Amino acid sequence: MTxxxxxxxxxxxxxxxxYPLPRAAECPLAxxxxxQALRAEKPITKVRIxxxxxxxxxxxHADQRALLPDPRVSDDDLDPGFPYVNAxxxxxxxxxxxxxxxxxxxxxxxxxxxxxxxxxxxRIEKMRAPIxxxxxxxxxxxxAGPNPTDLLKAFAFPLPSLVIAELLGVPYEDHxxxxxxSGVVLDGAVAPEVARKASGDLAAYLDNLLTKKxxxxxxxxxxxxxxxxxxxxxxxxxxxHMGVAMLIAGHETTTTMLSLGTLAFLQHPDQLALxxxxxxxxxxxxxxxxxxxxxxxxxxxxxxxxxxxxxIGDVVIRKGDGMIFxxxxxxxxxxxxxxxxxxDITRPARIHQAFGYGPHQCLGQNLAxxxxxxxxxTLYRRIPTLRLAADVAxxxxxxxxTTYGVRGxxxxx
Numbered sequence: 001m002t003x004x005x006x007x008x009x010x011x012x013x014x015x016x017x018x019y020p021l022p023r024a025a026e027c028p029l030a031x032x033x034x035x036q037a038l039r040a041e042k043p044i045t046k047v048r049i050x051x052x053x054x055x056x057x058x059x060x061h062a063d064q065r066a067l068l069p070d071p072r073v074s075d076d077d078l079d080p081g082f083p084y085v086n087a088x089x090x091x092x093x094x095x096x097x098x099x100x101x102x103x104x105x106x107x108x109x110x111x112x113x114x115x116x117x118x119x120x121x122x123r124i125e126k127m128r129a130p131i132x133x134x135x136x137x138x139x140x141x142x143x144a145g146p147n148p149t150d151l152l153k154a155f156a157f158p159l160p161s162l163v164i165a166e167l168l169g170v171p172y173e174d175h176x177x178x179x180x181x182s183g184v185v186l187d188g189a190v191a192p193e194v195a196r197k198a199s200g201d202l203a204a205y206l207d208n209l210l211t212k213k214x215x216x217x218x219x220x221x222x223x224x225x226x227x228x229x230x231x232x233x234x235x236x237x238x239x240x241h242m243g244v245a246m247l248i249a250g251h252e253t254t255t256t257m258l259s260l261g262t263l264a265f266l267q268h269p270d271q272l273a274l275x276x277x278x279x280x281x282x283x284x285x286x287x288x289x290x291x292x293x294x295x296x297x298x299x300x301x302x303x304x305x306x307x308x309x310x311x312i313g314d315v316v317i318r319k320g321d322g323m324i325f326x327x328x329x330x331x332x333x334x335x336x337x338x339x340x341x342x343x344d345i346t347r348p349a350r351i352h353q354a355f356g357y358g359p360h361q362c363l364g365q366n367l368a369x370x371x372x373x374x375x376x377x378t379l380y381r382r383i384p385t386l387r388l389a390a391d392v393a394x395x396x397x398x399x400x401x402t403t404y405g406v407r408g409x410x411x412x413x
Contacts, residue, residue, distance in 0.1 A: 019047035031328040039329045044315045055083035055322030059329035061336040069358035072308040077102045079305040083322030088192040097241045114234045118221045124366040131374045134162050139382050148389035148412035156258035164250030169220025182248040206243040256405035261291045268343045276380045284377040287345035293352035294343050296328035299404035327353050385413045
């Protein structure tokens with residue numbers, strides 16, 4: 001891989017660039033060159049998306065911080081101007097229950113309150129020992145298995161699946177089912193009817209499981225939600241679809257960060273050596289935030305729509321205009337992160353926006369951070385000779401899903 005410091009950071013932007021913008025093949029971990037050029041020259045500008053509409057693209061860190069918490073910036077995907085990610089999302093929006101992912105206050109506030117408890121720092125921290133046990137067992141199995149191996153299959157897929165299954169109360173023996181269907185739902189390249197069927201299958205599965213939890217409770221999130229349904233705090237349908245959203249988000253993004261993060265570290269051996277040499281939890285936590293900043297794996301942007309006219313800088317975003325917040329561009333903003341193209345686990349990185357910002361900031365960010373802290377803090381220390389077993393140029397990167405990742409990561413030791 002070409003070092004990120006020598007990757008292109010400028011590119012000729014068409015009057016209406018097609019978004020998402022293509023990455024430079026020689027720099028697969030860097031933001032698209034044109035996106036970075038726009039951040040420097042036209043930080044709030046129009047782009048064209050799949051259906052021919054032209055939402056605003058916001059690329060500067062400061063502009064995103066100003067707009068994302070603004071109550072005039074709406075997450076309501078029923079608004080005619082909402083910039084849908086793909087045809088499937090546009091098609092199902094009218095029949096999708098109102099969730100924390102598509103509502104504004106006060107409805108969003110009510111729904112978020114019903115599911116926020118299990119994801120607060122104190123409760124998530126109690127999972128550190130169980131997650132450590134899962135990580136150690138997976139590494140034991142890796143070391144006892146074939147060498148080289150695919151880190152995605154041996155470690156990155158099963159770890160978050162085991163963790164989210166334990167948290168929600170989903171039987172892990174069903175992980176192949178929900179892992180497959182989650183991937184289909186998030187794959188922008190599949191036909192709408194295929195994605196719709198996968199989403200329906202997940203909902204039917206969670207519907208049955210949630211009903212079972214009402215009579216056979218456990219110590220898990222689905223049991224808590226079943227109790228809230230019985231108490232009248234949320235509907236059964238809301239609980240089912242909230243469970244589906246957690247199941248998808250709870251393993252897809254972390255899987256990607258485990259594999260792509262490992263690739264980033266292996267391409268930056270000086271930073272890997274710093275991480276491997278420490279057991280200081282603060283250093284490891286900051287390393288996780290730096291890799292989250294550096295990779296910013298949500299490649300379709302955060303989508304919003306203006307519910308009123310908004311003046312920002314010399315631009316007026318009109319009521320009904322769509323907006324796309326490119327998180328990767330903001331997290332490489334040199335005004336906030338000097339030498340942003342450099343992976344540096346010693347830099348203060350916590351103000352990154354990999355989890356978004358404002359009232360819709362990712363619900364599961366504390367869980368994701370904990371999983372990555374345990375995984376990064378253990379994997380490279382226990383397998384100090386871990387290395388890529390293929391050329392980076394031969395890796396297959398995923399350009400179609402909501403998250404940007406790699407479809408396989410051959411490693412050896």
